[in-house]
Amino acid sequence: MQPQFVLLVNLAAAFSLLGASAQAQNQAEFAAQQLQRQQQREKALSDKAEEQRPDVRLPRAPAADAGAYPANEQPCFPIRHIALNGDGAAQFAWALKAADGAIGLCLGSAGINAILAKVQNALVGAGYVTTRVLAAPQDLTTGHLALLLVPGRVRAVRFAAPADESGPSWRNAVPARPGDILNLRDIEQALENLKRVPTAEADIEIVPGEQPGESDLLIKWRQSRPVRLSLSADDSGSASTGKYQGGATVSLDNLLGWHELFYFSANRDLPVGDARGEHGTRNYALHYSMPAGYWLYALNASRYRYYQSIAGANQNYIYSGTSANVELKVARVVYRDAARKTTAALRLYQRRSNNYIDDTEVEVQRRQMSGLEFSLAHKEFAGDAILEGTLAYKRGMRFFGTLPAPEEEFNDGTSRPALVNLDVSLTLPFKLRATQLQYQASLRGQASNSLLIPQDRFAIGGRYTVRGFDGEASLSAERGWLLRNELAWAAGAAGQLYVGLDYGRVSGPHAALLAGDSLMGGAIGWRGQLAGVQLDIFSGRPIRKPEHFRSARHSAGFSLNYQY
Structure with a gap:
């Protein structure tokens, strides 16, 4: 059994x-x-x-009043070509499109200032807020207008006190490096990286440097x-x-x-x-x-x-x-x-x-x-x-x-x-x-x-x-x-x-x-x-x-x- x-x-x-x-x-x-x-x-x-996650959009700088190109300006010079010269000018050639409407016009000093304002506004709109465009004295009887680009560069990136002594590293948070042309988009990205930690507060101030065109990025950072x-x-x-x-x-x-x-x-x-x-x-x-x-x-x-x-x-x-x-x-x-x-x-x-x-x-x-x-x-x-x-x-x-x-x-x-x-x-x-x-x-x-x-x-x-x-x-x-x-x-x-x-x-x-x-x-x-x-x-x-x-x-x- x-x-x-x-x-x-x-x-x-x-x-x-x-x-x-x-x-x-x-x-x-x-x-x-x-x-x-x-x-x-x-x-x-x-x-x-x-x-x-933070989305940082810095307020746009107010655009200069470029206005319309003046008509019947005297004296005036026919503008057939506009060139951009200076350090790093090649990478900003796109900004000249803002002044395409000036080609073929007869312009004097007010018209030249309008060209400068339009090109400058294009640069600022793209985030290059410390880069400047100038027009040096020149012979305009040739129909050729030469503009001079003065790039605004980052001289240094540093923390404000007390984070300057015991704060975190800025190198992996800030895309810009000393010597780079300053752009607001880099600062926005840096602020998003700094603020992605919920317990941290951050701000970045653009401080004038010692030389013309130079600026420091001063990071104000605090973590609770x-x-x-x-x-x-x-x-x-x-x-x-x-x-x-x-x-x-x-x-x-x-x-x-x-x-x-x-x-x-x-x-x-x-x-x-x-x-x-x-x-x-x-x-x-x-x-x-x-x-x-x-x-x-x-x-x-x-x-x-x-x-x-x-x-x-x-x-x-x-x-x-x-x-x-x-x-x-x-x-x-x-x-x-x-x-x-x-x-x-x-x-x-x-x-x-x-x-x-x-x-x-x-x-x-x-x-x-x-x-x-x-x-x-x-x-x-x-x-x-x-x-x-x-x-x-x-x-x-x-x-x-x-x-x-x-x-x-x-x-x-x-x-x-x-x-x-x-x-x-x-x-x-x-x-x-x-x-x-x-x-x-x-x-x-x-x-x-x-x-x-x-x-x-x-x-x-x-x-x-x-x-x-x-x-x-x-x-x-x-x-x-x-x-x-x-x-x-x-x-x-x-x-x-x-x-x-x-x-x-x-x-x-x-x-x-x-x-x-x-x-x-x-x-x-x-x-x-x-x-x-x-x-x-x-x-x-x-x-x-x-x-x-x-x-x-x-x-x-x-x-x-x-x-x-």
Whole structure:
């Protein structure tokens, strides 16, 4: 009897394990949703951090009144050609276009002064505020007008007291070097690098040097403290792994004196209710970034884990998943003027994910991917309005141990996708009578001809995409777009009410398996500060959805953050 009993026990265990394995296969979609949710959360936090980065636009110097070229001036000389001479004149030949209207005119002293004013205004408008243009006495009967360029150069870069003795380095923050021609764009970039540390305040004063045309850049810099602590809580999690999430972030600012940012964050589910221990999440993230003039270098790493208890035939099993991401990003401001800025970036990434039943890995769900992403970001200022957008091309590559995706066996996905992402936003403040309002629109899109695995698909439905849905289910496919609209108005001294209307649509091969292809939802909320706590509370509901798409009739949420 004993051998038979052992055999029965083994068979029962085998059937239980098979049942759990089959259930684990059904959990693959759940695992993908968890990773998508985490990716959306990380993107929202990244976008919020990006919004807090300073944009410095120094006020334009008042332009000299060039006026129109005088008519019938006496005496006058026909102007057939204008040349720019002097140290570094070749690189400023473009400024002469401002005086193209003078060619062919007969001008005297007033007309020559108008030419000088127009060329000078062109230089100042381009940021060369200490460079001067002069006209020496010359024979104009030849029709040739020669202008003399006197470049304004940087003599020295230095800190004002007391930072001159114990302050940080200016060399990786200020693009300009002694001897360079002074330009406001270099000063704006320097101030952005100096102020990117939230605990630092900075200003740069242009001080006349000892010689004509020379100036010193005097940096006034002060840092309140090098350490910050931030505590947060929200209800952005899923019911399956923990609705309520809490986190803490420790930031170390400018520790090495290179204007670098370093932070470590830890987040987890908050044990609320009767389901303690049956499910949960853990997330850890690390960030380091350092500027170098117009360059920015950044390293990000994160690790995420979730788990939940699943009822088996004879016992409960713990189904869990982990993901790890590492990325290195290099960005450079390739163009900036008084009203716009363009940045190019290259990102190298690797990500891994594994799923487990108890302590046994479900190997068919193992993923390891790596790739490159090239992006162009542009920011445009038009009065009080701000328009910004990012266009990115991402390509999966076969390096750093990349594994074929499990879906490749069935030609249903790839670990080397090629896809394009677009992100555009418009912020438009305006007044309606005495009420201050702000309209904000955000357009996101993705296009790909590849069959994508779930984590790479474009997903909609939830607080980070189409509001009004609880986020427990989503629509995702290879291609898609969404538009978020929001109108906000001041409510008290430190808060604002807002209403939002969002719409999204997905398409592609995997869209055929969905309950539908579009969602529309709305939300109303309040965001602001109470007793030092940043708070956002909202309520929303679906407006239009597929018939069999699962979502609550109403969804409410909150997020709060306290920083010290």
